[in-house]
Amino acid sequence: MQIIITGGRQSGKSTLAARLVQFLNSRGVTLSGILALGLWQDDQRQGFDLVDLKTGAKCPLARRQTDPEDGTIRPFKFFEKGLIAGAKALDRECCRNTSVIMVDEVGKLELNGEGWARFLEPLLSIRSAVHIWIVRENLVEKVSRRWNLEPVEIIHVEDDGSFEKLIFFLKKGSVL
Numbered sequence: 001m002q003i004i005i006t007g008g009r010q011s012g013k014s015t016l017a018a019r020l021v022q023f024l025n026s027r028g029v030t031l032s033g034i035l036a037l038g039l040w041q042d043d044q045r046q047g048f049d050l051v052d053l054k055t056g057a058k059c060p061l062a063r064r065q066t067d068p069e070d071g072t073i074r075p076f077k078f079f080e081k082g083l084i085a086g087a088k089a090l091d092r093e094c095c096r097n098t099s100v101i102m103v104d105e106v107g108k109l110e111l112n113g114e115g116w117a118r119f120l121e122p123l124l125s126i127r128s129a130v131h132i133w134i135v136r137e138n139l140v141e142k143v144s145r146r147w148n149l150e151p152v153e154i155i156h157v158e159d160d161g162s163f164e165k166l167i168f169f170l171k172k173g174s175v176l
Contacts, residue, residue: 001130001173002149003166006137007157010045013134014038014104016157020132020166021053024100029175030054032095033102033123033132034086034116036061050082052089053102059085090119098129099175105134106143120147130173132166 007013017035024031032054039047047063061082065074088094095101101123109115124131124147135143137156144152153169155162170176 001169002124002152003130003132003169004140004144004149004152004154005132005134005157005162005166006140006154008137010038012157013136016155016162016166017102017104017132017134019163021102023167024170024175027176029100030098031100031102032089032098032129033100034089034104035102036104039063047076048082050086050089052085054089054094054098057085061086086116087119090116090123092119092122092126095123095129096126100132100170101126101129102132103134105136107136107139111139111142111146130170130175 005013005017014036018037021031021035035051035053036048037051038045039049045064048061049058050061051058059082060079062076062078065077066072067074090103103116103120103123106116106120110117110120133143140154143149155165159165167176
């Protein structure tokens with residue numbers, strides 16, 4: 001079973017996913033994959049920390065860069081340590097014996113063959129797990145088509161009862 005948690009930018013997709021992770025951990029459900037926790041300052045995202053869902057280890061993944069000359073904000077700089085940690089957490093062997101595999105997030109980089117793209121197909125070959133991907137709403141169709149996610153359950157973060165819908169599908173997928 002595949003589930004996509006979706007919504008717009010900064011709509012709470014990762015927050016909903018983190019809430020789900022906490023819920024599943026409290027019930028002893030085995031998890032693997034990654035969660036990218038946003039770091040905020042003055043209502044602006046300054047970066048991400050990566051959480052390995054199997055071990056709980058957290059490390060810096062990316063930080064926003066500011067030009068020292070004129071103070072303009074540049075794109076995120078990714079850290080080698082975070083990329084290595086993500087690669088280990090998304091390794092098929094690491095995820096093989098878990099009930100839920102989460103990838104936060106699958107986006108433009110992955111659609112272009114970058115980011116976490118090389119891990120996605122091997123992970124999807126683990127049919128015994130429920131796969132939960134976080135995907136921006138404008139990319140859901142492209143991501144679903146690219147990785148043949150059919151059928152896929154789509155949970156919009158802003159829908160009423162989105163958390164309860166996640167729980168329903170996890171029960172349907174025999175996780176709970």
